[in-house]
Amino acid sequence: MTGVAQAPVYNRIALIGLGLIASSMFWAIQRGGLAGEVTGYARSQATRDTARRIGLTDRVCDTAAEAVAGADLVVLAVPVGAMAAVAAEIAPHLAKGATVTDVGSVKRSVIESVGPHLPEGVHFIPGHPLAGTEHSGPESGFATLFDNRWCLLVPVEGTDPQATARLRALWEGIGSNVEEMDADHHDLVLAVTSHTPHLIAYTMVGVADDLGRVTDGEVIKYSAAGFRDFTRIAASDPTMWRDVFLTNKDATLEILGRFTEELFALQRAIRTGDGDHLFDYFTRTRAIRRGIIEAGQDTAAPDFGRTPQVSKS
Amino acid sequence: MTGVAQAPVYNRIALIGLGLIASSMFWAIQRGGLAGEVTGYARSQATRDTARRIGLTDRVCDTAAEAVAGADLVVLAVPVGAMAAVAAEIAPHLAKGATVTDVGSVKRSVIESVGPHLPEGVHFIPGHPLAGTEHSGPESGFATLFDNRWCLLVPVEGTDPQATARLRALWEGIGSNVEEMDADHHDLVLAVTSHTPHLIAYTMVGVADDLGRVTDGEVIKYSAAGFRDFTRIAASDPTMWRDVFLTNKDATLEILGRFTEELFALQRAIRTGDGDHLFDYFTRTRAIRRGIIEAGQDTAAPDFGRTPQVSKS
Ligand SMILES: NC(=O)c1ccc[n+]([C@@H]2O[C@H](COP(=O)([O-])OP(=O)(O)OC[C@H]3O[C@@H](n4cnc5c(N)ncnc54)[C@H](OP(=O)(O)O)[C@@H]3O)[C@@H](O)[C@H]2O)c1
Ligand SMILES: NC(=O)c1ccc[n+]([C@@H]2O[C@H](COP(=O)([O-])OP(=O)(O)OC[C@H]3O[C@@H](n4cnc5c(N)ncnc54)[C@H](OP(=O)(O)O)[C@@H]3O)[C@@H](O)[C@H]2O)c1
Numbered sequence: 001m002t003g004v005a006q007a008p009v010y011n012r013i014a015l016i017g018l019g020l021i022a023s024s025m026f027w028a029i030q031r032g033g034l035a036g037e038v039t040g041y042a043r044s045q046a047t048r049d050t051a052r053r054i055g056l057t058d059r060v061c062d063t064a065a066e067a068v069a070g071a072d073l074v075v076l077a078v079p080v081g082a083m084a085a086v087a088a089e090i091a092p093h094l095a096k097g098a099t100v101t102d103v104g105s106v107k108r109s110v111i112e113s114v115g116p117h118l119p120e121g122v123h124f125i126p127g128h129p130l131a132g133t134e135h136s137g138p139e140s141g142f143a144t145l146f147d148n149r150w151c152l153l154v155p156v157e158g159t160d161p162q163a164t165a166r167l168r169a170l171w172e173g174i175g176s177n178v179e180e181m182d183a184d185h186h187d188l189v190l191a192v193t194s195h196t197p198h199l200i201a202y203t204m205v206g207v208a209d210d211l212g213r214v215t216d217g218e219v220i221k222y223s224a225a226g227f228r229d230f231t232r233i234a235a236s237d238p239t240m241w242r243d244v245f246l247t248n249k250d251a252t253l254e255i256l257g258r259f260t261e262e263l264f265a266l267q268r269a270i271r272t273g274d275g276d277h278l279f280d281y282f283t284r285t286r287a288i289r290r291g292i293i294e295a296g297q298d299t300a301a302p303d304f305g306r307t308p309q310v311s312k313s
Numbered sequence: 314m315t316g317v318a319q320a321p322v323y324n325r326i327a328l329i330g331l332g333l334i335a336s337s338m339f340w341a342i343q344r345g346g347l348a349g350e351v352t353g354y355a356r357s358q359a360t361r362d363t364a365r366r367i368g369l370t371d372r373v374c375d376t377a378a379e380a381v382a383g384a385d386l387v388v389l390a391v392p393v394g395a396m397a398a399v400a401a402e403i404a405p406h407l408a409k410g411a412t413v414t415d416v417g418s419v420k421r422s423v424i425e426s427v428g429p430h431l432p433e434g435v436h437f438i439p440g441h442p443l444a445g446t447e448h449s450g451p452e453s454g455f456a457t458l459f460d461n462r463w464c465l466l467v468p469v470e471g472t473d474p475q476a477t478a479r480l481r482a483l484w485e486g487i488g489s490n491v492e493e494m495d496a497d498h499h500d501l502v503l504a505v506t507s508h509t510p511h512l513i514a515y516t517m518v519g520v521a522d523d524l525g526r527v528t529d530g531e532v533i534k535y536s537a538a539g540f541r542d543f544t545r546i547a548a549s550d551p552t553m554w555r556d557v558f559l560t561n562k563d564a565t566l567e568i569l570g571r572f573t574e575e576l577f578a579l580q581r582a583i584r585t586g587d588g589d590h591l592f593d594y595f596t597r598t599r600a601i602r603r604g605i606i607e608a609g610q611d612t613a614a615p616d617f618g619r620t621p622q623v624s625k626s
Contacts, residue, residue, distance in 0.1 A: 081588075130538045134602065149537055189531050192521050194538035199583075200513055201539075203576045205598040207568065208505050218502050220604040224462055225443045225507035226514075228611045229542050235602035238595035245583045245591055255520065256580055260573065263516045267569055270512075270558045275394075278558055282551035285518040289447065289548035291533040298541045 014071035018042040022077035023141025028174040041067035065093040076102035081243035084113035107183040109247035123163040134235040147175035191251035201233035327384035331355040335390035336454025341487040354380035378406040389415035394556035397426035420496040422560035436476040447548040460488035504564035514546035
């Protein structure tokens, strides 16, 4: 159904924060005709100016209060560490019966920091779309970002099932598959599938960067042999990722602990020349890749469909 | 010039081993008209049958001796750990004045294990094309694999510059940019740009796989948030990678040591809530990505140009 105009799911959606995620949501909402009106607000004049110039949201507001007034859905699309302050700012202006959701990459911490600010009679349904790129800002979004990706909803206790169903309908209209889970489980699964991989990629790129200076750009020049795939991950927004690690500390540290344990075992196998250990480990990890392709979460095209011919011209 | 028929660089090229690298070389050699004839040999009947069926090489031979007879270039395209035995097998059958090269991912060890087997009057010029995919075997190759990628040549002392120039012309005809460097430097640069990143990716996938069983496939389902890019790297051939780590032990262990040092510093920053340390680190690593795009070694397209719309249908 993606791409076909549908009945609006909400009358007025307010996007607070106008970066990669909010702008992609807007283009997908517009593509699907999912809202009567979309208002937008970002803290900086520069971002609001850009949004007005490129037509990002139907109405760009100069205050968060103005943006959320009369909205039946408010989406917090700012870094996790900024959620509490933004929630405090908008709370007095929320319409009765409105739903507040967020798109933050960590859920327990957002629930604890946003929840207390929201007034009675407002539904709070935390969410997290599992899609992104290494780019950020209002001009980085595109309508297809969420197509065929997962969006996790993390309803808190006592949430009205009707309100959840409506938010689910929005994300489905945006192109996502929706699943519900609890906050702690979310934070652990994401520590494995996203947060720890990002930290490791950042670390590897940092190590290479140190050596890169020594070897005069060779690390960049010869990056196609594996390293470059780490650099994409490690090019993501520093503020966003600082906040993720500060707020999903326990789960990330737990997975990191397991990671270093396994890494030390492989390191020992290299040192002692234990080829069987290495071979068995590398064979086991191969199967998981097949699972991901079968689950439709990646392409089997060589080189991710990068086209070297094109980059040559 | 890629894609345009050129004058043959060699009269007869023998490919020993018919996997991803050899088959991609063949299609590119054919595309460029770079050899009068290409012969091929692989140890297993199954691979030779497949090669005959798909027209991989002009003449598939049942012995290595037959394949190298009369060849003016012999390419060893087998795992690094198998190079010595293959060199011993072909040595008595090499034509006088022929060049022997290899495509192994480690160079010091190949020089030490292959060199002593080769007779006087044969040029030995080790090489390493920096391009690959996670697929292997005779059917995984394609002509454009090496386009705009680097091929490193590692001539040993006393190599005839003419022979090196000719091998360079072949790789340029195949589509690569060619650079020369010494073996130890090669092994260190590759430990940074390829070998350590692969080990880390294998480790992360192993950790996730353990947890994946617990959380019933969620790791696969939600892999698009970063993890899936590791799984591609960690789906590469186990034999090849076992051999790489066993033969590039010192450089890999050195880079791994630096990696764990940096990782522990970041881990401590997470534990103590030192957001500035995290932010500064993540900012620094961002720049290196820009360098890679500028160097033409990757695309800036969101999501590597993966097209979720297509995978949806
Ligand atoms: N990027 C991803 O891959 C991804 C994926 C899933 C979820 N998320 C989550 O989505 C949220 C937004 O990420 P994004 O990628 O869209 O980020 P982004 O492109 O960097 O945009 C962030 C937006 O938040 C605003 N902002 C930043 N700091 C703020 C503060 N202290 N107070 C108020 N507003 C602030 C920015 O305003 P200005 O433009 O005016 O500075 C900007 O409009 C984050 O919580 C992130 O965890 C990201
Ligand atoms: N894949 C990459 O990303 C990449 C990139 C650059 C360089 N390299 C290097 O290129 C070389 C070949 O890699 P590849 O990716 O082409 O591998 P591949 O697709 O797995 O093919 C390997 C070939 O070597 C043969 N072989 C395997 N073990 C052997 C043994 N013990 N004795 C004799 N022959 C044996 C196989 O024969 P059968 O088919 O009969 O089993 C097969 O034809 C390796 O040295 C690797 O380090 C690989």
